[in-house]
Amino acid sequence: MTLVKPTTPHSSSGIFPVLNSLEISYARRLKEIFHGELPTGSLKEIRSLKIEFCSSLEGIFAFEDDEEMFNFQSLTELTLSTLPSFTGISKYISNGSEWLLEDISPEQSDIIIQPLFDTKVHFPVLTKVYIISLNLKEIWNSQLSAESFCELKYLGVTGCHKLLRLVPTHMQNRLQKLECIYTSYCSSLEEIFEFRRLTVDDEGDAAALTISESRNQSRQAFQNLREISIFSCESLRTLLSPSIARGLVKLQRLKIKDCEKIEEIVAAAEGEETEDDNLFPQLCTLTLEDLPNLSSFSQGRYNFKWPLVKDIKVLKCYNMKRFCLGSLSTPKEVKIDVQGASKSVLQVLNNSRNRI
Known part of the structure; x- marks a missing residue:
């Protein structure tokens, strides 16, 4: 019909x-x-x-x-x-x-x-997309028209259980005006921002390889992103690559909840011992809740200087032994709520006060 x-x-x-x-x-x-x-x-x-x-x-x-x-x-x-x-x-x-x-x-x-x-239908001024309960593995064709989705500000995806990744590499520089990402109940979702690809060797064995990333590219993508909220995505293991994290200069709200396999929020950069960049300089609220395999916010030695942060919650993250390996600075007034995590996490967060 x-x-x-x-x-x-x-x-x-x-x-x-x-x-x-x-x-x-x-x-x-x-x-x-x-x-x-x-x-x-x-x-x-x-x-x-x-x-x-x-x-x-x-x-x-x-x-x-x-x-x-x-x-x-x-x-x-x-x-x-x-x-x-x-x-x-x-x-x-x-x-x-x-x-x-x-x-x-x-x-x-x-x-x-x-x-x-696909390539047949163009969306030059689209600002909000809501995708709910669709049987799809991919959202974006790699050959989209040059003007499509360049104005997108809000991306919401819920209940797409076959979806493997939210934003592939070929879309990352296109979505420079994106302000909010909301994703929930996508049980097969392995990546929010693609930074690994699957290759198969001559013997048929699959291996995940990190896609090369440059600092200049990271400055261009997602520089207007203000909010990331991820709920109940049980296949997600890492949220952000170092390159993507460096570009999130306007991120204000970060909330990750009920993602049972996630192990860290910001992946450590291979071969880097120190990192001078300040990640998420405008962060206001951070919520990490019901993440049983989360070991730390990041294993990389990054600087987290958050002068605007008002609220930090770490709830039911039972495997979290440390908050981060790098330095952490927060204002005296920040509200800290840690329940169901190592005492050292609370200690690090409390000690971070007054360092700004």
């Missing part, structure tokens, strides 16, 4: 040319919303698109021609929620046949991954 199928794609009359907001809910038989190329001027004023609880929906667009594209020139907010059959923003239909991920053989399915966002 299709919601809209234009009969004359090159008509001068666009579809919904003055519509500001479109919400589709509980359309259980709907498989696609737009079929074929839309006339010029279609959806040119739409600013908010919300699609939820459509059990058969496979995509927003079904294109018949490989050259067809669409530009959401005014869309600023997109919500996709509880769409179990959704394979991507668009799909390609040729001679009445659909190319879908489920048509791939089991042997190919581990090699070919269909991202949520």
